[in-house]
Amino acid sequence: MRVFLCWPGQLLAVVVLVLQLAGSLEVQCPIPVIAHGQLKPAQNFTYGSVATLECDAGYIPLGATTTMRCLGSGRWHPRVPACTLGHCPYPPVVDHADRNLQREFPVGTTVTYFCRSGYTLLPEVSPITTCLKNFTWSVIPKLCQKVQCPSPAIRHGREISPRKDEYTVGHQVEFQCDPSYVLRGSQRIQCWSDGTWRPPVPYCDKVCGPPPKITNGQHSGLRTEQFPYGLEVKYSCVEGLSLIGNDSIYCTSDDGVNLAWSGPAPECRVVRCPKPTVERGRMTPQRFTFPYGAAVRFSCDEGFVLHGDAESWCLADGTWHPPLPTCRPVLCPQPQVANGRLKSTSDGKMWYQTNATVTFECLRGYRFSDDGDTSSEDSWTATCLPDGNWTPLPKCKKEGDADVCEEIHYIKTVFECGVPIAELKTLLEIQKLFLEIKKLKVELENLNK
Structure with missing residues (x-):
């Protein structure tokens, strides 16, 4: 027979009364459920037996006592203990490393260095x-090593400070270039914690030698020690002397490797060109000295025309180039008038000077025309102008139908010149209208007689 008893505030106690063969009863304690642990031995928890608490890996008993005894009342004494998560000691110290701040380290905790x-x-x-x-820490190998910067060796240069086998954080290096080279970048650099040099490692760039000197002159690089690629040097002469040649030279390279000056140095010489005089001409700007490189322009007086170049420069040999021009009189060509001729045979020249006059007369059967009307004048005078043209020349038209014949001749000329048909048609319409007007004019003159 089994009897179940329950005491308030206590674990459920089960008292098992076992009818022994001898006819006596024996008390047995319950098997407790312990999180993350168990009692050993795990069976036969009868009155007076002793059990020991064993926790799972990573857990430790909660309290100082781990041994319990089964009482005659069917309860354990002391009370059934519990298991709690265990802790590791402080993590090991790692050379040249620190860890995140933490004071407790339960099992499973990770620490980062x-x-x-x-x-x-x-x-x-x-x-x-x-x-x-x-409750121990996983193995920590060697973690940290010294930061080193690469060797800062530069071509065509050297370290001013003694070279080292290794360059660690904070180490500073200064450089100096070989002769004929110039340092590009910072002369002093320092190794930083990320293993780089700051400022960056400089380099040595080739330079030109000193520029050539000139007699009675100087260049702008007298106080310059280095002449790097692309540098310009300007030359000048003492007062009274002219600089012959390019006033500047540059440090350049023909092959991309070797450097040299772009050309020879100029010379300082006395150069004075003669005053440029052009008869019947004018010079601009007005000046009284003509050293090397001076430039002047020329123009001619009215009635004269320029032959040659309008501008000239004073050369190193004291001559003008291009040669000075000349001013020649303006000439008018012999005038030609259709159906007319020069009245005087002495006027039959090919060229006429300015202000020269010629007199025309019309051929027999023709008369001078003035704006479409014939003139009663027997002669016409034209004058040669300063620009090489004549004053308006006369027109000699045949008496009567001279205008009509002239218009027909004009239409024929236009047709032979390949004028487009549409334009030619327009011209014919205009000429037709012109002929109608002429016809009406004649009829009106006949009515008035």
Whole structure:
């Protein structure tokens, strides 16, 4: 027979009365459920038996006592203990590294290390350690190594300070270039914690040698020690002398490697060109000295025309180039008048000077025309102008139908010149209208007689 009893505030106690063969009863304690642990031995918890608490890996007993005894009342004494998560001691110290701030380290906790300034994490090494179930830390290998900057050697230069086998954080280096080279960049650099040089490592660039000197002159680089690629040097002469040649030379390179000056240095010489005089001409600007390189322009007086170049320069040999021009009188060509001729045979020249006059007369059967009307004048005078043209020349038209014949001749000329048909048609319409007007004019003159 089994009887179940319950005491308030106590674990459920089950008292099992076992009818023994001898006819007596024996008390047995219950098997407790312990999170993350158990009692040993795990069976036959009868009155007077002793059991010991064993926790799972990573857990420890909560309290100082781990041994319990089964009482005659069917309860354990002391009370059934519990298991709690265990802790690891402080993580191990790692050379040249620090960890995140933390005071407690339960099982399963991870701790991350980071290298101090001037050191860097070794490649392919994890900086994390874990609190294991045996309350120890996972193995931490060597994590950090010194930060080193690469050797800062430069071509055509050297370190002023003694060279070292390794360059660590904070180390400074100064450089100096070989002769005929100039330093590009900062003369002093420093190794930083990220393993780079700051400012960047400079380099030595080739330079030109000193520019050539000139007699009675100087160049702008007298106070310059280095002449790098692209530098310009300007020359000047003492007062009274002219600079012959290019006033500047540049440090350049023909092959992209070697440097040289762009050309020879100029010379300082006395150069004075004679005053440029052109008869019947004018010079601009007005000046009284004509050293090397001076430029002047020329123009002619009215009635004269310029032959040659309008501008000339004083050369190094004291001559003008191009040669000075000349001013020649303006000439008018012999005038020609259709159906007319020069009245005087002495006027039959090919060219006429300015203001020269010629007199025309019309051929027999023709008369001078003035704006379409015939004139009663027997002669016409034309004058040669300063620009090489004549005053208006006369027109000699045949008496009577002279205008009509002239218009027909004009239409024929236009047709032979290949004028488009549409334009030619318009011209014919205009000429037709002109002929109608002429016809009406004649009829009116006949009515008035």
